[in-house]
Amino acid sequence: MTQLTQEQARAVQERRVSVALSAGAGCGKTHVLTQRFLSYLDPEATGGQPARLRELVAITFTERAAREMRLRIRRACRARLLAAPDEPTASYWVGLLREMDSARISTIHSFCRQLLCRHAVEAGLDPHFRVLEEVEAQTLLLELLDDVLRRRLAQQQEPFLELLTTYDLPTLRQMVQQLLECRLEIDFPYWTQRTPEELAQHWEKLYQDWFSAYRMEFLTDQHVQNLVQLIRSGQKVSELVRQRWDQIETLLKGLPHSSNLQADIQLLRENAKVQDLRAKSHWPDEDFYIQYKEAAKKFRESALKKLESFSRWPEPSEVETLARMALHVLSLAHEVLQAYEEEKRGQAALDFDDLVAEAVRLLEGPYGQDVRSLLAAEIRHLLVDEFQDTDPKQVRLIELLCGEDFLRGKLFFVGDYKQSIYRFRGARPEEFHRLRSNTPPGGRLSLTVNFRSQPGILDFVNALFCEELGPEYEPLRPHRPQRNPEPIVEFLWAKEPAQETSDDESPEAEETEEPFQAEAEGSEEAKAAEIRRQEADWIARRIRQLLDSGQPLVHDEEAAREGQERLRPPQPGDIAILFRALSNIQIYEEALRQYEIPYYLVGGHAFYAQQEIYDVLNLLRAIQSPQDDVALVGVLRSPFFNLHDETLYWLARSGAQQ
Known part of the structure; x- marks a missing residue:
């Protein structure tokens, strides 16, 4: 067997109970999953009784x-074939190699597809059903959405017209589309039967429950904590400042149960001002004054402002109007989904979400017991990867597949709460925690030895996550020694100009921050753009400095293969810049070009997002739906026809007159 760490060996060899493996990034999770799979097939590891x-x-x-x-x-x-000690052993591994293409290793959707194909009759499906590709399903859904909007518009229905008087058509379309994206989480038959009054009451209850919890959590806000820390720092201040501090602490203590929240918020705001406390006699020194003034400003403008905005519930008439509008939008989305289901039935098609849902329905339905018994006899061991990205429906499927052996050694699942990235698709990482807590203690195993990063990186990751995830967090431990000179984590903070303290900002200087002057419209966007340009310049300059320094910073893999451990100077291909979104990527590209840094963009304007593709799509949509004026204008403006906007205007005007 390949050499394993103590943690990995236990994860591979544990057989008494099912195993819930929490595997940190870079800890060899895929290697363990592979070795676990192989261990079931190894005659030596199974005492001569390997699984098929x-x-x-x-x-x-x-x-x-x-x-x-x-x-x-x-x-x-x-x-293992090459290392086989005798002919029977070699023949065994040769046989496995010949069967490997038939190994049941697949995504959960592929597994469900195969299951439904085998039991199509029991599932009530067309035996020749097909599966819509994700892009195909999304396109069909959007086409049906457009059909429903056009039909409602042609019928001039009162609820629809009421929506159009409040929202324009593109906004309304986007609202319905957002509901469609969350369709698996919405009980459309239930909510479309509710009245605006019932929905408004439901909203208010949700708000009250949430806001009660938020009031309790307000004291943990970082800006609140910073202000309280300064108040309790023991600094010598004037009696007036001390009185205001005592008032702030008293108000904060009673805030979660305040009977007059708005008045208490106003008192907190007044007591957290320093406009009339600029004299030196109030403060121990200028540095503390400036520090407290900045903390008080953030307390007022962030924490208190947020609390105040959350504390106001709209008037009942306004809420009922919004509820009525919401139900109208919900009915549109429901109509689209009904058309979508009808279209899929007509095509004998399922989408990816249907595969899991239909598989669960099959296993829970009238024929479920027979199918589950058959699968229980067929499946001896079930291994599941990336469990933190499963949704409740997929978890239910796994529970049904395991049956009574769910915790008796049949299941091996791997996940990492920190690495869940598909919540927008319905993934629920808490499901991993739930199943892991239900697993017997002997099966709750972990991989914490990291083979990818140096100790300095792991120290930073551990410090970042230990408080956020609490006592359940398992710190990552380094396998390799620290080779780079520390510190190896750097921060480049691009600050707003307003955050920089001027030389004349002293207790005796003129107070200009209270009240804050209104900023010109668009100044926030301009300020954000300037900060991005500054950040881009700093990043590019730092990368250029690293590349020009010649300092050995990167692990030399070629030398490692020759048995030598050393560092080499960085190259452009060693460096990656990660973004939350690519909306302002051009600013960073310009900075990289300015410093002559070669780069390539991953995840930018993909093939299907290019203008030429949009032109072809507009042509096809205009042919399919002559009423689609947007697509028609798009194709007429494209290189296919190359009509100017002025020409389109006169064509439209001429058509209207006719």
Whole structure:
């Protein structure tokens, strides 16, 4: 067996109970998953009673991960074949290699598709059903949305017209689209039968529950904590300042249960001002004054402002109007979904969400017991990767597949709460915590030894997550020694000009921050753009400095393969810049070009987002739907026809007159 750490070996060898493996990033999770799969097939590891390949099911999150796992298992089988001590052992591994293409290693959607194909009749499906690709399903849904909007517009229905008087058509379309994206989380039949009054009452209850919790959590706000820390710092201040501090602490203490919240917020705001406290006699020194003034400003302008905005519930008439509008929008989305389901039935098609839902329905339905018994006999061991990105429906499927053996050694699942990135698709990382807590203690295992990063990086990650995730967080431990000179984590803070303290900002200087002067319209956007340009320049300049320094900073993999551990100077390909969004990417590209840094953009304007593709799509939409004026204008303006806007205007005017 490949050399494993103590943690990895336990995760591979534990057989008494099912295993819930919490695996940190870079800790060899895929390697362990592969070795666990192989251990079921190894005659030596199983005491001469290996599982058959078809009795193992491995579920990965992506097709790419499934291919990688299959490839790793194939390589490991080949290595064991070459190391076989005798002919029978070699013949065994040769047989496994020949069967490897039939190994049941797939995504959960592929598994469900195969299950439904085998039991289409029991599931009430067309045996020849097809699966819509994600892009195809999304396109169909949007086309049906446009059809519904056009039909409602042509019918001149009163609720629809009321929506159009409040929102324009593109905004309304976007609102319905957002509901469609959350369709799995909405009980449309239930909510479309509710009255505006019932929905308004539901909203108010949700608000009251949430705001009660928020009032309790307000004291943990960072700006509140910073102000309280300064108040309790023990600094010598005047009696007037001390009186205001005592008032602030008293108000904060009673805030969660205040009977007159608005008045208390106003008192907090007044007591947190320093406009009339500029004399030196009030403060121990100028530095503390400036520090407190900045903390008080952020307390007022961030924490208190947020609390005040959250504390106001609209008038009942306003809420009922919003509820009525919401139900109108919900009915539009429901109509689109009904048309979508009808269209899929007509095509004998399922989308990816249907695959899991129909598989669960099959296993829970009239024929469920028979199908589950069959699967229980077929599946001896079930392995699931990336469990933190599963949704409740997928978790229910796994529970049904395991049946009574759910915690008795049949299931091996791997996840990491920190690495959940698909919540927007319905993933619920708390499901991983729930199942892990239900697993017997002997099966709650962890991988914490990191093979990817140096100690300095891991120290930063641990410091960042330990407070955020609380006592459940398991610190990552380094496998490799620290080779770079520390510190190896740097921060480049691009600050707003207003945040910089001027030389004349002293207790005796003129107070200008209270009240704050109104800023010109658009100044916030301009300020943000300036900060981004500053940040981009700093990043590019720092990268240029690293590349020109010649300082050995990067682990030399070629030398490591020769048995030598050393560092080499960085190259452009060693550096990555990560963004939350690419909306302002051009600013950073300009900075990189200015400092002559070669780069390429990953995830930028993809093939289907290019203008040429939009032109073709507009042409096809205009042909399919002559009423789609937007698509028609788009194709007429494209290189297909190359009409100017002025020409389109006169054509439209001429058509209207006719």
